Amino acid sequence: MAENRSLVSIESLSREKILSLIHRAEEFEKNPNSKILDGKIVATLFFEPSTRTRLSFETAANRLGAKVIGFADPKITSGTKGETLKDTIMMVQNYADVIVMRHYLEGAALYASEVANVPIINAGDGANQHPTQTMLDLYSIYKTQGTLDNLNVFLVGDLKYGRTVHSLIMALRHFNPTFHFIAPKELAMPDEYKTYCKEHGITYVEHEDFNEDIIAEADILYMTRVQRERFTDLMEYERVKDVYILKASMLSKARENMKILHPLPRVNEIAYDVDDVKHAYYFQQAQNGLYAREAIICDVLNL
């Protein structure tokens, strides 16, 4: 069997591969429209709806000159009812050159990549992996800091269930980061990832407080949602829910180069007065997803 170029997990990407995807994304940002995928068909299979991610992928495919087929929500697609994932993949690979898939089950993309003879791009598999989100995060960090090396990266909010922050740790292991983990006790960074940092020689500091003195050291402030349903103790939720909200007044000591990222959509963890501050970067971050995904689609197709 030929080399499988699927992108299933961020862990599998080397430092060189990450940097080459970033440079590719830079090229697409300069020239977003191209005919490189002329005559190709990209399938987007969303077994779980995610409008934001799907539009980003479909725009990327369209800008590269490809045609797009697929479904946005399997509930309205009778064709997949009762069918196994394998059978759906076997059918779609007859039509498409690459399959972008999002699924509510963990490991679904890896399994699809094992049965398919076309490359699979994982657009999220349950709580497991979402590597294109991580690539757009990395591209955003690179663009705003000019490098991925030796940065102070502050991760704030739900560090227990937040898969984007876990993936970011794994991806940045190649770049000598210093992490600061800022979370309520109940949503603290799991031991598994702290052990991972130790094994890879990554420095990290843990905080429960979130204030302007702590923020002062950051190059990147990566915010996540603190969701009520994650708490077993609702008293604890009431106590901490406002602690991890970023307000413009907390940015007075921030470094000049500091940028605020957020995977979006936000609920209330970034106050609206932050949107107009020069450090706010989350809307551009989402746009960077387009260029990162153009780079990834071309890469898995070996183009």
Add this chain to the structure above:
Amino acid sequence: MNQELMVAAIENGTVIDHIPCNKLFEVISLLGLQAMTSTVMIGYNLASGKMGSKSLIKISDRFFSDEELNRLAVVAPNVNLSIIRNFEVVEKRQVEMPSPIVGVVKCANPKCITNNEPMRTRFDVSEKKEGVIRCHYCGREQLVDTVKLV
């Protein structure tokens, strides 16, 4: 009297000794003994010096491949195996934990693709953590003692 003699000797076949009593039925099911047509003798709750009590299975006229036997390591890593020919033990061996473990145990994660799709499970054995296996698909780490057979 030697309790093993209570389970009749076999002329040719395989003897699996030192099975923990609470794992006996899993061993039976892993080797598919229910479906076997040759004679199978099972000793349950036999006295054992080092284990307190143990179970023992003697299977006539059946020899298993290394792959079949190594699956036993997942539920009973310390069993002793003897290959019998002409009433004599011609070979003794231990089972070895296979890695990856394919199609033997279930993933404990209900949201894992392997629990929702007709497919074989696959686990890698952790090199760093004793007794820990990791699902190849969802990445969930689990204790080999607590997993269920497929």
